[in-house]
Each structure stands twice: as C-alpha cells, then as structure tokens.
Amino acid sequence: MTLPGITYPAAELALLASPLADTARTEVILCFARLSAVDRRQKTSAFDIVTDADEAAEAAILSALRARNAGASFIGEESAGRDPSLLATIATADLAFIIDPLDGTKNFASGLPLFGVMAAVTVAGQVVAAAIHDPVRADTAFAIKGGGAWMESAGGEPMALQVAPPVPVDEMECVVGTNFLPEPLRTQVNSRLSRLGMSTWFRYASHEYRLAAAGHVHALFYNRLMPWDHAAGWLLHREAGGYAGHFDGSGYLASHTTGGLVCAPDRRSFDAVREALLA
Numbered sequence: 001m002t003l004p005g006i007t008y009p010a011a012e013l014a015l016l017a018s019p020l021a022d023t024a025r026t027e028v029i030l031c032f033a034r035l036s037a038v039d040r041r042q043k044t045s046a047f048d049i050v051t052d053a054d055e056a057a058e059a060a061i062l063s064a065l066r067a068r069n070a071g072a073s074f075i076g077e078e079s080a081g082r083d084p085s086l087l088a089t090i091a092t093a094d095l096a097f098i099i100d101p102l103d104g105t106k107n108f109a110s111g112l113p114l115f116g117v118m119a120a121v122t123v124a125g126q127v128v129a130a131a132i133h134d135p136v137r138a139d140t141a142f143a144i145k146g147g148g149a150w151m152e153s154a155g156g157e158p159m160a161l162q163v164a165p166p167v168p169v170d171e172m173e174c175v176v177g178t179n180f181l182p183e184p185l186r187t188q189v190n191s192r193l194s195r196l197g198m199s200t201w202f203r204y205a206s207h208e209y210r211l212a213a214a215g216h217v218h219a220l221f222y223n224r225l226m227p228w229d230h231a232a233g234w235l236l237h238r239e240a241g242g243y244a245g246h247f248d249g250s251g252y253l254a255s256h257t258t259g260g261l262v263c264a265p266d267r268r269s270f271d272a273v274r275e276a277l278l279a
Contacts, residue, residue: 008121008129008144016097017131017140019064020117024135027057028102028117032135035111051109054078057101057117065097065119072097077228090227091125091255098122098254100228104204116206120231120254127254130232132206141210141236149213149239161240163265164215169272172218173198175208176277180224185278189221195276209233212263213240219273220263227254230261237263243270247278 031053058076066074073086073093077100080086090096097119102108104115113136121129128145139153141161149161176199178189193199197218202208211217213236220237222230231254234244243266244252246259264270 008123008147010144010147013129013131013142013144015068016065016119016121016129017133017142019061020119020131020133021138021140022064023057023060023101024117024133025138027060028053028108028115028135031056032108032113032115035109050078050081051102051105053108054102054105058099061099061101061117061119062097065099069095069097071095075099075227076101077226080228087227087255087257090122091253093122094124096122098227098231100206100232103206103229104202107203114202114207115204116210118206118228118232120227120235122231122254125253125255127231127235130235132210132232132236134207134210141213143213143232143236143239145235145239147239149236151210151214161213161236162215163212163237163240163242164218166265166269167197167218169196169269169276171197172269172273173200173216174219174221174273175199175201175211175217176221177201177223178221180222189277192277196273205229205233209236209263212242213237215240218265219269220261221273221277222261225252225257225259225261227257230254234261234263241265243267245270247274249274 058078073089073096075086075098100118107114117133119131130143132141141151143149150158152158174196244263
C-alpha cells in the first residue's frame, strides 16, 4: 500500500474498519452474551484487567490486518503488554496500526454495554486514519487526516461529526478522568470539578471521544496516554473541528504516553479548561 506524504486512501479505511466490525460481532458480542463463562485476569491493578475477549479479538484483528499490510508495525494493547518495545516503533515506522481490541474491559466484564473497538493508523509517527466501532450499536466513527470525521451505521447515510460550539467553562459538560493523576494533582483537579458545568467519566475512551466529536460533550481530560486508548480518538476529535494538547500546551503525538491531554472545541476553550483544573 502506498501512502504518499501523510495522507491515507479513503478506500483503505473500509478495509481498516471491516476487521473491527467482524471481530466485534464474532468475538466480543458473543463473549458478552455468555459473560459468566468468560475468563478475566488482573494485569497491573484491580482496575486493569484482561479477558478472553480482549485476547481473541486482538488476535483476529491483527491477523486480518497483517494479511493486507506486510512490513507494517502492529501495536495491540495485549501484544504491547507482552512486548513493550513495540511502543517505540510508533514514532519511526513507515506504517503502523495501533489496536485496542476491547476498550472498556472493566465495563465489559461488569456486564455494562459500554465498550468499543479502536484502530489508528500512523505514518512516520503521525496519526492519519482512525476507526472507532461500537459493538452494541454496530456503528463506526471514522476520521482521515485532512478529510474530516463522520459516523456510519449499517444501511445508513454517513453523518458528519462536529464538536460542540464553545461555551463558558462553567457551562461545559466534560469527561474528566482523574484516576491516573499523581498526587497532589489528583486531589487538586478533583477539588476543582465544580468549576465546570458538569463532569462525568464512562471508563472507556472510545465512546467518550465519539461523544466529544459529535458535540454531545464539550471537553475531555485524561492523564494516562497509552496509544491504543487515544490515537484514534484524538484524530476523530481533531477532524471534527476540535483542539487538543498536553497539560503544558504542547501538541499530542501517538508516541507520547505522558503529559496528559485536554480536548476542547477550540483553543480558547482548551485554555479555559486547563486554567480551571490545572492552574
């Protein structure tokens, strides 16, 4: 596959999303239907777990993508857990695929129908394409660098995504994840949440990014930046017209795993959220 510059062929986007939808149907949803029989194991903490569905879905997605993209780098959440050196390939690989086979595993294992499947494509470290599939609704949000963001459902017309219009910070509805903040910053941010109009957290970034890109929430606030959680969503939000940056104001790259991330409708809104929670 030829990728001139940092563009991504639109025809390839369907081939990126197809393994996500197929795997969601044949692995994720089937496991969810028989949840009591699904094995689950703790990874780094009681909040960070893996299930049979995570591993089976990642194997299926990566197998399908490898068949079409010889020579590319493949970074799945579970495979990178076994081989952390895969993370270093994101910054330099001519072509890389970043996969979250089951985002929201804690929700999934708890019987909550709040989980997703994500894929991002990078070229020389730059995110150029994204697909975020909702296995429950069976629809997919897409983004291409420079080509916009949109939602597609089976049999439906594509719907363009657009972030919410800017509003004052005390009117913003925000998704704020503070669990991975170090102290004393975690206590500081939690104590300032009342400065926002409303705050919530769904325990899975895939849908949170879809909400922001569709204009249903104004801002997102994260600290832990594993690429499978954020690369696809960052591009979706950006191509829907949003602005994002690290806590210090610098730009995000998929190779970054620290620095925090704030996504907002525009730069002024970004600065307002940062001032309200971090200054």
